[in-house]
Every structure is written in C-alpha cells, then in structure tokens.
Amino acid sequence: MGFLPPFIFQLFLLLTASFPSATVPLGGNAYQTSGTMLEPVSGEGISSWSHIDTEYAIYFYLDKGVKVTMALNAQPQQARAILAARIGDKEQEFTLKPGQTSVDLGTWDLGPGYQCLHLTAVDREGSHYGHFTDLLITTQEEVSIHYVKDNEQNRYYWGRRGPSVHLRYEVPENRSFKWFYSEMTVPEGQDPIGSYFMANGFGEGYFGIQVNSPTERRILFSVWSPYQTDNPNEIPEDERIRMVRKGIDVYTGEFGNEGSGGQSYLRYPWKAGVTYRFLNSVEPDGKGNTVYTAYFYDPEIEEWLLIASFSRPKTDTWYSRPHSFLENFNPLYGHVGRKVLYQNQWIGDEHGNWHPIGTATFTGDDIARRAYRLDFAGGAEGQRFFLQNGGFFHPHTEIGTAHTIPLPLNNPQVSMEALP
Template sequence: MKLTNRGISWMVLLTICLVHATACKNTDDVGNPDNETEEDKLNELTITIPPGGNSWVVNRVEENSSVITESGIHNWTELNSVIRTYFKTSTTGDLYIGLNMKVPSGTSVVRVTVGQQSEEISVSGEEYTTHYVGTFKIAEPGYHFIEIQGVSKEGTYVGDIDNILIGGEATTGETTFVKDDFYFGRRGPSVHLRYEMPENKDVQWFYNEVTVPEGEDVEGSFFMANGFGQGYFGMQVNSESERRILFSVWSPYNTQNPDDIPDEYKIILLGKGNDVVTGEFGNEGSGGQSYLRHNWQAGNTYQFLLKGEPSNNNSTDFTAYFFAPEAGEWKLIASFRRPFTSTYLTDLHSFLENFKPETGFISRRGQYANQWVYDTEGTWHEMNKATFTADATARSGARLDYAGGADSDIFFMQNCGFFDENTAVDTDHERAISGNLPAVDFSQLEVPSLPELPTYLDKTNWQVVGFSSEETVGEGDNGRASLLIDRDNSTYWHSCWSTCDQTYGYPHEIVVDMAQPYQADGFSFVQRNGSRKVEDIEILISNDNSQWESLGNFVLEQTASVQDVALPESKTFRYFKVVFNAAHDEERFASMAEIGIFAR
C-alpha cells in the first residue's frame, strides 16, 4: 500500500503521542504510592499495634472491660460501638492500615476512619487474616486515632481483631504506642509534683489546696493533694455516683497482701471522723486506709491538712483533716500510728493518676495551689518550687500524654487523653508567691482518740445448723459451710457450683447455733481473699431457731480485711442467720471466709 504524505504525517504524530504518553506515565509512576498494588501495601504494614493496650470503646465505656482484652478486640456485638486505637507519629504522609481480623459467622462490614476519611471493608472467615483497609493521609505529626465501627453483620459478633497494622510514609519516623504492660498502659501515665521543703526544719503540718476544673473530674481520677514519705491524702472519682476523700498510710512491712503483715508491723487506727470508713489496703504496698464518701464538686476549691509527728515506742502519728466549702469546717478523716518509724513529715508531694484503665483515653487536669508547711518552731513556710516527675509508663515512652508545671501562682498536672504537648520529666518549676497564709486554728481541730476495741467471742462450741448450699468438690479443701466458723481466715465457704442438685443463686444464707445465748454489740466478717466477695447482707437473730428478728441490712466492702458491723444497741441471742443478698461482681456465686460476733 502506498502511503500519502498526509498518512505518513498522521502516523508520525500518533507515534510521537504514544511515546510521549508512555514517557509521561513512567515519569508519574516513579515514587507514586497510589500505583502500588494492594499486595505491595500489605507488605509495608510493618508496625503492629496491639488493641489490648491502645484501644477503647469510646462511646460505651462500660464495654471496655469485656470488648478490649489483653489478646485484642473480642465479644464485639454492637454495631454502634465506636472503637478507637491511639498512636503518635513524628512524621506525616500516607498511612496504610490493615486489620488482622476474623468473623466467627457470616460476613461483616466494618468502617475504618482516620480524620475525615472513611473506608469500608467486608470481612468473613473463621481464621485470622490481614485485610488491607486503605491509604489515609496524616497531615500533622502528633497523636491520632483509628476509629473502627461495625456497619453490618450476619452473625452474633461483628468480629475479632487480633492486631491493627500500619505502614507507609507517616510511619517512617518514630511511632509511639503501648507495646506491653497493657494494664498500666491503658491507665495512662501518672504524674507528680515534688515540693521543695524548707531546709533544716522539722515539718509538723502540710497544707494544700486542690481545684479540679469543670469537666476534668473524670471517673477513675485520683487528685492526690498531700503525699508524704509514708502515705498519701487526696480526693477521687470512684464511680458515676461515688466520690471519696482518701487517706492511707503504708505499713513498714513490705508486702502486697495486708493479711501477711505481722501484728507488730500493722498500722494502728487512733481515731476517725464521723462517717469515715477504715480498713486495710494492698496491691501497691499495704497498710491502713480510710475514706469519707463526699460528693465534691468540680470548680470548687478543697483544702487538705496533714499532721505528722513522732510518738512513743519508735512510732509516728499521721492525722488528716479535710475542709470542704460545702460544709464550712475542718473535718477529721483519720489518725494512724505507724510503728518502727520516728519522723516528722518528709518527701512532700502531690500526684495525679488514673486508676481505671477503661477511662485512660480521657484527659483530666488538676490545679494545686497555696502549698504551706508549719514547723515545730511555730512558723509557716510557703512552698512555691516543685519538680515535675512521672511514672514508668511515661519514662518508657509508652504514653506521652502528660504535662505539669506552674501557671502564675498555681501548679497544675494533666494526664491521659492523648494530647500532643507534654512537659519534660524531672524539670523544676516555680509558681508565683501567694502570701496567703492558711486560715487554720489548730486548737479547734478535732483530736482523735483511741477507739474502744471489741472483744471477739470464742467460737469453739459453735455449729453451722443451716445453709442454702455449700461446695463440696470444686474448691478442694474449701467450700464447706462449717469453715465459716473455724477461726481460720485462709479457709472459706463457697456456694454450690459443681455437682449441685439445682442452680443456686442469690440470696444465699447461713444459720449458726452458738450453743448458748450471748450478749453482742456487733458482727465481724472476713471476706474470702479472692473472688466472689459479698456486698449486701441481712442479719437476723433468734433464741429458738424459729422466731427471727431482723437487725437490718448492711454493706460489706470489697476487701479481705476484718470488717466489724456495729449494732445500734446490744442484743442477746443464741442463733444468728446471715442472708447474702448481692455480690460485688454481680454474679450468682457467694463466698465468705469467717463470721463472728463481738462485745465491747
């Protein structure tokens, strides 16, 4: 075929265009991640974020204990549950995201959101498989979260997520998240202010003021005001309905279990204020504990006053007072005597911590102001210098959402919430001098006195003559009802749960015959040192095991320490019945180590 000049011109032009297009495409392809295949991006998911230490159900906090576990996201049934996984980047750019996920039954659709961008993936299969989600943009360095929510499901569960995987340019710098020790990682970093004390002075009193701004009183927060070398004193948010003023003193005996403390090392209660609950504590050292249930309010300023001075026989007495604007007067919390210690107040500090991992994604902040100490020479000294420190969670770099320092004439501390700007640990800070002397009249403070000690009655001839059930197989040497009165706090009764003739749930009950009538002023209870602690009980008494008089309902604390329940007036009786109505864990099982009665 003979080509005309016009045809040749068209072919040359077409060839030039094709070459130019190919050259342009090759040029654009160089370094363009958008042209990477999904398999390429899966291979770049080189960072594994474990949900167990970094994820929260943010809109249904009550689900965190069941949905977020050490091994990942499980028991996920609700489509409206919003799960966020937090991490921090030092660089920006593309972020690749994958989910190592399985679906027990059927197919689920999951939406993943970062910033304003969302992608949906369909997941099925009973084995864990890494599913590529998509490419997202990280525009600023700092903390970010990956939000996951179910869109649809065919089975009971949305799915299980073992790990969340990330990669891409945004992860080429330093990437921060909790890699281990998930319990403390989820609680978040604890922060402290260690005050500079006057030199060469014996400090007898320590005064501090705490204000929690509105909206910062997050459940699980402990705004500790007056810390000292042997204990701490501050206020907590314990639940939606309960707040406490807490004062504790450590035993000089080093143990995590208060039951292990020898008698000569135990903290002695010298006295306590009205409505104050006292007992023992463990897990972070052990010792004496006291608290007042008080509905303190965010935005109000509360005053804390602590006294510490040597006592007799190489011991030291520590006494705590609390002033609430709602009451308008100083209230005694408690006074404890610590053996094998002879000192005035030392190592004065404050701290802010979160003790509920379920709320570790929510920021909280406290203001600490007007710190003063009073020495044995009768002089007040203002403390306006402090060193900011933090715990191992912060120092290891697992969590970087912490801050503290001075703001005009107050100190402040902030933690949790995954905010970006933090404060260097071990830095010194100085607030402005206030000159506002504490308005304390020491002569008007309530002086604690030693309580009248109860006499516990001998149980040698007692017998359990009735019970709703007992466990004779599943608890080994424990479980039988007779162990409730064997004078051994390490043994326990347990309601039947294996080889039972029926399903036993609350209420449970125990009937004891003391062999003869006794006059009693109260009952003593020792919860099992483990699970299945009882919360609500009713006590009844009788002289014939037939006609019963109810003495009322009482609440037991979730502790294995001895708990005395005082009666309004002395009662004489031979039989007593304890009805267990509810448990702290809200399960149907009950357990108790020991029951007794006492006289004064």
C-alpha cells in the same frame, strides 16, 4: 473495599521491612468509646464485639506528619462482617471475610501528634463483628511511633489507665516538718470516673479526692505499712497500720494491690470548680512509731473535718517528700482527660513556723518515662501548679523539669487547738 490475602500481606511487610513499622497491640492501646452494652477491650484486644452501636478507638502517636498503610490483625471467624474505619474526616468501609486473619485498611495521610482510629460496625452475618488483636502500621518515611508496646509487668493494664504524673515540692533543708497545707481545684469537666486527685502526699502515703462512680465521690487518706507486700493479709501483726481515731462517717480498713496498709475514706460529694483545703501532719511519737493525721475543710459548713489518724510501727520520721499526683485508676477511662490545679501550699515545721512552697519538679510513672503514652503535662500555670493526663493530647511536658510559681503570701489561718 477489598482486602489483601494473608500471603500477599506478609509479602508486602517483607518488602517494606526496611521502612518504619509498628504492631500496635489493641490490648494496651484501644478503648470502647460508645455503646449501650459494655464490651470492653481485654488483654487479647477487641474480642466480644456483638452490638452494632458499640464503637472502639485505637490510639497512637506520630512525631511528624506522614503517609502510612494500615491493616488489622484478626482471629479467623466463620461469618462475614462489614465495618468502618475513620480518622478525622476520612472514613472507609472494610470487610472481614470468613477465615481472614488480616484486613487491609488502605493508605492514610496523617498529621503529627496523636491519632485516633475509630472502628464502627456496619453489618454482620454471624454473631460477632470480629476479634481484632493488632493494628499494623507501615510507612516509607522515618517517623517515631509511640504506643504501649508490651505487656511485661502488666503494662497493657497500666498503659490503658494512662500515665500517672507527680509534682515533687522543694522545701527548706535541715528542718523537721510536721504539717502540709494546700488548696486544690479540679476544673469543671475535668473529673471523669476513675480520677484520683492527690493533694498532700508524704513519704509513706497520700491524701486527696476520688471519682469512684457516677454517684459516689470520696476523700481518701492512706498510709503504707512498712512491710512490703501487695496483699494486706501477709502483713505481720507488729507491722500493721493502727487506727488512732477517725472522723464521723469515715470508713477505715486495709488496702492492697499497690503496696498495702491502712486506708480511710469519707463519701463526700465534692464538686468540680470548687477549691478545697487539705491539711495533714506527720509526727513521731517517741516510741518507735509515727502518727499520720488528715483533715479536710468542708466549705459548706465552714469547718475542718477529721478524716483519720493512723500509727505506723517501726517508723521514726517527720513529714518527708511532700508531693502531689494525678492518676486514673480505672482502665476503662484512660482515654478521657483530667486536670487539677494546686495553690497556696505551705509546709509547717515542728515549731509552728510556716514556709511557702513555690518550686516543684514534674515527674511521671513507668508508662510516661518509657514514652508509651505522651498525653501528660504539669508545672506552672499562672499563680498555680497543675497536673494533666489522659485524653491523648499533645504536646507534653518533659519529665524531670522544674517549675516555679510566685510564693504565696498569706500563711494558713488554722487554729491547731480547734482541730477535731
């Protein structure tokens, strides 16, 4: 296939300037989807493409079906490369010639929803298949195009991680709560690397399970310091999280980058398709501190395991803001979908009375609120709540909507005195 010389392509853009168009930066909207070698997308786009089996995918969303003209922006290189572009069943080859800075991909009839433009290698004369920076989309129809548009506040990174989503639970007012109990199931096939399925959140931290690598999974419990920083080394001594006690084989230390504080985790081979039980408590100690404790029920041995107990200074609170969330913390896997189910959730007050939870409000992070990514959902699914993100699915759930499930009937059968 031929290509448009740079000056002709710029003239084409000028003549069609009145029509909807988009410059989709690959740094925030493309992924390496195949290949024996890791050649990931950087903030500059596709820049290290040297292996023929490496493949990439560029994602964007259309609110209706439309005919579009597309082109790729590229950094000039000295040798010719032949590549192929594919959406659905349509595929066509294109040639990147020496010195070329834009290459025409032709006209495509696209349906509504998410589009995945696959790029594959065919042949090359030099050492690379090209350094591509942006996908240019132009149409002569009115259409809304959604994608990660800018890199302010590192949004390419957050966008490639995908939208984080949350459920904020409704609980009775004017009570002091100490306990939160819940049960969580990750469906089979919905547990890719980078997933954090957070079961029991509170105003000062979170408690859930992670997929850290092909061979390692963790139960993670963290409490933020009252001192606001992303660097734990900056926390003053009198505002550091203190470990009160921890369970067998549990690691404890500090964390940073998304706030800072005390972290604990147990390496544990949890499985998709199995329902796990979580219990944690928040209680002021009467001395200006608050103690946070987390327990995980191991169904293999049928016992509650202590994860850790932390003391947070300059804090006097009971359990606040019970919530759950779903996120991907690895930007290499933001194009892969994940889902989690929540059920049988209860909030326990300081007097030992359990109150069932049946209503939750669905919310999302900055990437979701800006509609840079629309592959997110959450709410009620039968007898359970659910959260879902990644994988570029549609339709999505409106942020701020309330969802209700039948109230659970059987309160938690937990002997508090027998907890480790």
